[in-house]
Amino acid sequence: MISFPGSILTIAAQSADKAPAWPMPPFRPFLDPIELHQWWFLLLIPMALLVSMTYKAVRLQTLERYWRHVTLMSAQIIVGMIALGASTYLMVFWFARFVAERAP
Amino acid sequence: MPPPPPGTTSKHLALQPIAGVLAIVLPGLGHWYLGYPRRARLIAAGVLGMFVSGLFIGGIDVVDRREDFPWFVGQALVGPIAFGVDWVHQNQYKVRVPASGLRSAYPNEYRQAGTGLPVITTLDPATGLPVARLTGTSPVAGSTLSPAWPPNVKSLGRMNELGTLFCTIAGMLNLICIVDAAFSRRREQGEPA
Numbered sequence: 677m678i679s680f681p682g683s684i685l686t687i688a689a690q691s692a693d694k695a696p697a698w699p700m701p702p703f704r705p706f707l708d709p710i711e712l713h714q715w716w717f718l719l720l721i722p723m724a725l726l727v728s729m730t731y732k733a734v735r736l737q738t739l740e741r742y743w744r745h746v747t748l749m750s751a752q753i754i755v756g757m758i759a760l761g762a763s764t765y766l767m768v769f770w771f772a773r774f775v776a777e778r779a780p
Numbered sequence: 781m782p783p784p785p786p787g788t789t790s791k792h793l794a795l796q797p798i799a800g801v802l803a804i805v806l807p808g809l810g811h812w813y814l815g816y817p818r819r820a821r822l823i824a825a826g827v828l829g830m831f832v833s834g835l836f837i838g839g840i841d842v843v844d845r846r847e848d849f850p851w852f853v854g855q856a857l858v859g860p861i862a863f864g865v866d867w868v869h870q871n872q873y874k875v876r877v878p879a880s881g882l883r884s885a886y887p888n889e890y891r892q893a894g895t896g897l898p899v900i901t902t903l904d905p906a907t908g909l910p911v912a913r914l915t916g917t918s919p920v921a922g923s924t925l926s927p928a929w930p931p932n933v934k935s936l937g938r939m940n941e942l943g944t945l946f947c948t949i950a951g952m953l954n955l956i957c958i959v960d961a962a963f964s965r966r967r968e969q970g971e972p973a
């Protein structure tokens with residue numbers, strides 16, 4: 677994670693670290709958020725699956741090969757999102773830096 | 781206009797207002813009315829699964845007509861369920877502040893049942909758990925409650941974003957299903973779906 681010494685976000689984060697922790701209630705499903713901040717990207721899998729399920733239930737003429745179509749579309753979404761993420765990463769961290777370093 | 785029974789031929793766009801309304805009432809109900817029970821079950825599983833997943837990820841805080849109105853516009857397309865969840869959120873989980881109205885409870889607040897007023901909690905030095913001293917005119921006024929947790933935890937960051945997104949996508953998907961049910965144009969050869 678990139679930190680900016682002296683920035684308001686860094687100061688806020690440091691202050692939060694020093695503050696006494698207030699106890700949190702035990703997890704209550706559907707009332708409290710799940711603790712998946714480190715693995716948030718895994719939620720792409722159920723999202724792709726549920727989107728595909730609904731879309732194919734409407735779109736297909738017949739439902740004979742329904743789950744095959746759903747699996748294929750889910751895979752396409754996941755691969756597409758990974759490709760988008762990778763291309764954005766390359767654009768921001770490689771190409772933009774490459775251009776900036778050569779700017780007059 | 782009653783739906784054409786499965787097995788018949790229909791090549792034109794037939795407006796099905798009842799199916800459209802039923803699809804708004806409950807995801808999949810419009811297709812069930814049109815005679816496609818399997819398709820209806822899959823739509824209901826997809827749309828409701830997406831909506832319930834959003835609630836599970838971000839908690840009830842992700843459906844909030846007052847604080848996140850633009851997102852709620854999309855979520856409302858799920859139907860009365862979204863309005864019901866929002867009503868429960870506003871009236872059963874938010875605290876009522878006389879000056880500013882309803883808001884989510886802070887981590888150190890307890891929501892007093894009945895009035896909805898927030899009670900600032902303190903930490904019990906022995907147990908480390910929050911303690912609330914109830915106020916008002918109710919029979920339990922003056923008593924102490926421990927542990928006094930907030931009614932719900934406000935989701936932040938990724939979990940809030942993703943929970944809100946799941947619920948909103950559920951609404952968008954249901955819009956496709958509503959349009960499909962209201963303007964039924966499929967089933968040229970009929971199918972048992």
